[in-house]
Amino acid sequence: MHDVKVFRQMHRQRFGADPMIFAAPGRVNLIGEHTDYAEGFVMPAAINFATLAAISPRSDGRIAIYSENQGEEKLFEGVQRKGTKQWTDYPMGVVAILAGEGHKIPGFSLTIWSDVPLASGLSSSAALEVATALAVLALIGASYPGPALAKLCQRAENEFVGANCGIMDQFICVNAQPNHALLLDCRALSYQLAPIPDHVALVIANTMVKHSVAGGDYPTRRRESEAACAVVASHRPGVKFLRDCTLQDLENWRAEMEPKSYLRAKHIVSDSLRAEAACRALLKGDMKALGRLMAEAHWSYSKDFDASCAEADAMVEFAQDLPGLIGARLTGGGFGGCTINLVELKDAPAFAEALGARYAQRFGIVPQIHVCHASAGAHRIE
Ligand code: GLA
Secondary structure, X not given: OOOHHHHHHHHHHHHOOOOEEEEEEEEEEEEOOOOOOOOOXXXXXXXXXXXXXXXXXXXXXXXEEEEOOOXXXXXXXXXXXXXXXXXXXXXXXXXXXXXXXXXXXXXXXXXXXXXXXXXXXXXXXXXXXHHHHHHHHHHHOXXXXXXXXXXXXXXXXXXXXXXXXXXXXXHHHHHOOOOEEEEEEOOOOEEEEEEOOOOEEEEEEEOOOOOOOOOOHHHHHXXXXXXXXXXXXXXXXXXXXXXXXXXXXHHHOHHHOXXXXXXXXXXXXXXXXHHXXXXXXXXXXXHHHHHHHHHHHHHXXXXXXXXXXXXXXXXXXXXXXXXXXXXXXXXXOOOOOEEEEEXXXXXXXXXXXXXXXXXXXXXXXXXXXXXXXXXXXXEEEO
């Protein structure tokens, strides 16, 4: 139902008021995984899946949130201070953070609808947070510059939802440009846009293995990598994040690190370098170099960071000899979710079909495969 008229009507019927409507996209990360919280580089793009949020004021001071996807409406007496481990934590978290920033939050009704696949590593959470933030800010007549808005939404997820994610997802959701990937310096929160050529499609292949940032593996990897950083910092006091470490630093003090920690850190430091190199390759139009970097990134993520699974490794391997492939890797937080395949546009439909067939034959599950293009960041729909 990506039909805004139907969505507007749905809100009107339920809440009896004409809403303002906002859209926030999902994202795919081309390269640079688990580097954001280490203040390194990432290079995501927004995709043509989105969360819509419709908002209208209420006179009773309450907050009503209806999700068409959940088929559920929740009514709150006002801003909540703590999460309840339900889907409403994402929108309510944003509202709570805005209230904490000193904004007076009036009563409102919010309708949510999304076609961003859930639990697939395509940032359905960030899309929900950012769509809510734009809606509530418009209602109260306030606004934030892109990077600050992304930070607010990240705080909602860190402090209210309780998921220890970095800044990548919210940042790309807010700041994406159509037909571009965005190389983000997660320390400076500055970025460079790199055009994705017209002849290249983003083919996203869902392993159907569920992914979650709130689950145990994501924070475990984060802790393991940070332990290696602490070892380097004990020798080089200027070091705060893995962003400050070189591969040579990791070698120098490897003996003092848990073997696992060393490997996790090696992935992060090298993947951040690969993200920068991938941006240079994209700017030069050097698709061969980009494909090579994606392959290296996948195996670093799988072997050193241990964040892949048999299904994702197979999805990457099945893509290798298919016509039109530029590069393939597991994307997002890991432990399931989707692979991103950069594929020549003319070959994309056949590629998707052949990849799906190979995967179905091997695992007995038909994977969802989407041929996407890089899309715009969050915005109001008139
Ligand atoms: C999830 C998190 C991001 C980032 C990625 C891994 O998507 O939300 O902050 O850490 O995993 O690159």
